[in-house]
Amino acid sequence: xxxxxxxxxxxxxxxxxxxxxxxxxxxxxxxxxxxxxxxxxxxxxxxxxxxxxxxxxxxxxxxxxxxxxxxxxxxxxxxxxxxxxxxxxxxxxxxxxxxxxxxxxxxxxxxxxxxxxxxxxxxxxxxxxxxxxxxxxxxxxxxxxxxxxxxxxxxxxxxxxxxxxxxxxxxxxxxxxxxxxxxxxxxxxxxxxxxxxxxxxxxxxxxxxxxxxxxxxxxxxxxxxxxxxxxxxxxxxxxxxxxxxxxxxxxxxxxxxxxxxxxxxxxxxxxxxxxxxxxxxxxxxxxxxxxxxxxxxxxxxxxxxxxxxxxxxxxxxxxxxxxxxxxxxxxxxxxxxxxxxxxxxxxxxxxxxxxxxxxxxxxxxxxxxxxxxxxxxxxxxxxxxxxxxxxxxxxxxxxxxxxxxxxxxxxxxxxxxxxxxxxxxxxxxxxxxxxxxxxxxxxxxxxxxxxxxxxxxxxxxxxxxxxxxxxxxxxxxxxxxxxxxxxxxxxxxxxxxxxxxxxxxxxxxxxxxxxxxxxxxxxxxxxxxxxxxxxxxxxxx
Numbered sequence: 430x431x432x433x434x435x436x437x438x439x440x441x442x443x444x445x446x447x448x449x450x451x452x453x454x455x456x457x458x459x460x461x462x463x464x465x466x467x468x469x470x471x472x473x474x475x476x477x478x479x480x481x482x483x484x485x486x487x488x489x490x491x492x493x494x495x496x497x498x499x500x501x502x503x504x505x506x507x508x509x510x511x512x513x514x515x516x517x518x519x520x521x522x523x524x525x526x527x528x529x530x531x532x533x534x535x536x537x538x539x540x541x542x543x544x545x546x547x548x549x550x551x552x553x554x555x556x557x558x559x560x561x562x563x564x565x566x567x568x569x570x571x572x573x574x575x576x577x578x579x580x581x582x583x584x585x586x587x588x589x590x591x592x593x594x595x596x597x598x599x600x601x602x603x604x605x606x607x608x609x610x611x612x613x614x615x616x617x618x619x620x621x622x623x624x625x626x627x628x629x630x631x632x633x634x635x636x637x638x639x640x641x642x643x644x645x646x647x648x649x650x651x652x653x654x655x656x657x658x659x660x661x662x663x664x665x666x667x668x669x670x671x672x673x674x675x676x677x678x679x680x681x682x683x684x685x686x687x688x689x690x691x692x693x694x695x696x697x698x699x700x701x702x703x704x705x706x707x708x709x710x711x712x713x714x715x716x717x718x719x720x721x722x723x724x725x726x727x728x729x730x731x732x733x734x735x736x737x738x739x740x741x742x743x744x745x746x747x748x749x750x751x752x753x754x755x756x757x758x759x760x761x762x763x764x765x766x767x768x769x770x771x772x773x774x775x776x777x778x779x780x781x782x783x784x785x786x787x788x789x790x791x792x793x794x795x796x797x798x799x800x801x802x803x804x805x806x807x808x809x810x811x812x813x814x815x816x817x818x819x820x821x822x823x824x825x826x827x828x829x830x831x832x833x834x835x836x837x838x839x840x841x842x843x844x845x846x847x848x849x850x851x852x853x854x855x856x857x858x859x860x861x862x863x864x865x866x867x868x869x870x871x872x873x874x875x876x877x878x879x880x881x882x883x884x885x886x887x888x889x890x891x892x893x894x895x896x897x898x899x900x901x902x903x904x905x906x907x908x909x910x911x912x913x914x915x916x917x918x919x920x921x922x923x924x925x926x927x928x929x930x931x932x933x934x935x936x937x938x939x940x941x942x943x944x945x946x947x948x949x950x951x952x953x954x955x956x957x958x959x960x961x962x963x964x965x966x967x968x969x970x
Contacts, residue, residue, distance in 0.1 A: 432639050432646065433500030441500040444491065446596035447484075453491040453499055471573040475580050488599050489584040493566045498587070498644040499599075513642055516565040520733050523547075524556045524744045529737065537567040544575045556686035556747045558736065558754055562729040563642050563694045576676055576687055582614040586672040586691050587643040591812050610829045614674035617824055618816045619762045620769050621667040621728075622702035623647075631663045634698040638667070641694050645669065648809070650776075664702060664772070666809075669693045669728070669765075671758050675751045677831050686751050690758065695727035702772060706764035709735065709757070732758050750833040759824075759841050766817065766848045773806065773855050780862060784869060800870070803863050810856040817849045 431437045445452040454476075472493050479487045491499040496514040505513070517537050523530040534540050547557065561568060569583050585601065593600045604612075625631040631647070638645050647665040672691040678684065726734065735757035747753050783799050825838045825845060 431501075431504050432635065433498055433644070434646075438500065438504070442596060444499045444502060445598060447598045447600060448596070451487055451491055451598070453494050453502065454487075457494040469570055471570045471580075474574075478580060483580075485601060486580050486584060488588075489580055491598075492587060493569060496566045497642045501639075514566040516563060516642065517568060518562040518729070519568070520560045522558045522560065522733070522736055523554050524558070524739065524747065525553050526555065526741070526744070527553065529739075529744075531737065537571060540568070540571055544571070554685040555744050556688065556751065556754065558688045558690055560690045560692060560729070560733055560736070562692050562727075564691065565642055572689060576689070578674060578676075578689065579612065579614060581612070582672065582674045582689075585614075585616050586670060589644040589646055589668050589670075609823055610827070613677045613831045614672065615824045615827070616670055616672045617759065617762055617820050618668065618670045619765050619820075620648075620813065620816075621669045621765055622768055622772055623665050623667060623696060623699045624702050625663045625665060625699040626659065627661045628663060630699055631665060634665065634696050637696050637698055643670075643693060645693060650805070665699075666769070667696065671728075671732075671762065673752075673755045673758070675831050686747055688751060688754055690732065690754070692729045692732055692758070695729065702768055706761070706768060709760050709764075710738070728761065731761060735760075746835075746837065750830075750835040750837045752830055752833060753837040755824075756837055756840065759820075759838060762820070763841060763844045763848065766845075769813070770848065770851045770855070773810070776802070777806065777855065777858055777862060780866075784862070784866060797870075800863070800866050803859055803866060806859045807856070807863060810852060810859060814849065814852045814856065817845060817852060821845050821849065 433441055443452070472490060475486050475490045475493070479490055488499065495502045495505070496510045497505070515537055517535055517540060519534040519540060521532040521534060521543070523532075532543060534543065559572060561572075564583065564587055572578060573580070573583065588599055588601060590597075590599065590601070609615075623634065625634060631649075635647055638647065645667060647667050650664045650666065670691075670693060674689045676687040678686070736754065739753075743753060780799055780803055821842070825842050827838075828836070830836075
């Protein structure tokens, strides 16, 4: 799969820019597609909103018609689009007072049959949570129409952009805080660090992300050849996101809480950096034995694993704050941030070592490669700071969320504040390191310029020496009869060229010759001193 916004993908504006009507909507008619549902009330609702004051929802409508990120449109065949449109991997957790219930849903037909049955069996259900891995057109259509999900919830999940051009139809403008407080959903972005043994493994991982319906991309961490890593190994950062929505309720409504949790699919290629984060639950005692949990579980599986283990007290607290369902996913996100902090500290320490160690500087020939690596972190750290700042202000410290009377996410406020402070410290450290590298490079350039001046000075000395001699030789060798100078010409050029080449060689390698001579002289002095000492000791004995 060719990834959008790459050289191979070409111009992404073939779907139309923000100032013209959507070409996807004009050319793709869901009614004429054999794989489209016969009735699409949710897509019709999104189209209506797009035409009446919510232009950013146009990209959601295009996404549902293409069945994935619209820039991938021309690279998809009918079979691929059908598979993407009907892709379903959902686990429904029903939190009850006694025993929780789990439903594994792998087909859209299963989901459509299950939804009407839920309302009939809700006597002791406290909350229902649909945990969705990846998104698809049919999942959005089914859950969106049945639960009346805010379209902006889906719209904010499947994109992956840090900045926008003025023509981008996938633009997401920020909302005012007064609007955010009225929304019953939020999104949290975070990076997932992954280690690859070679570039082929990294390219396979990029190809794997191209198979996601949501747009997710790796950030290459550059080439680290300082001897600390295996040759050719790569550490990539996958920008990820988890989104949470709760169905608003009215005062006095005794219905069970309904929520949707969107989780990104995981990459199978490569390895989680340093083996991944630790379990958040306490280590089992020797009497209990180990838990049955895969060490290579995906983010989706880890979220389900943690939420299934909510205690009865924690389930009862959902009535006061439905955001308690997001606390475990937020722990996963925080752990990913802590891993990235340790990795960023490692890389900056290696860069500082490269600056300090003359051997590493000679190995790289100059500090331009080090400068490029520092610039990578100077560019990324402000982006990461923005992600953490948004998580704190828009999620953790949010004072109003649907019918909640408490805020259970404040338990993680200190952890995210620590992450925010560490990112700020790393950013300042990167700026200082950049200044040091620039100063060292300026000093090295000055030394090179000084060396060149010395070489020019040597050439000047040679010119001062040979030019007069050449002039005198020419002056005293004048002869009226040029026919008698034939042999003289050959001897002159043979000797002149040889002497000139020898002089140029001596000037070019004078520093090396002086260095070798000094080493020989020091060695001779040491040997002479050692022999004199041995002779003196022998005389004394």
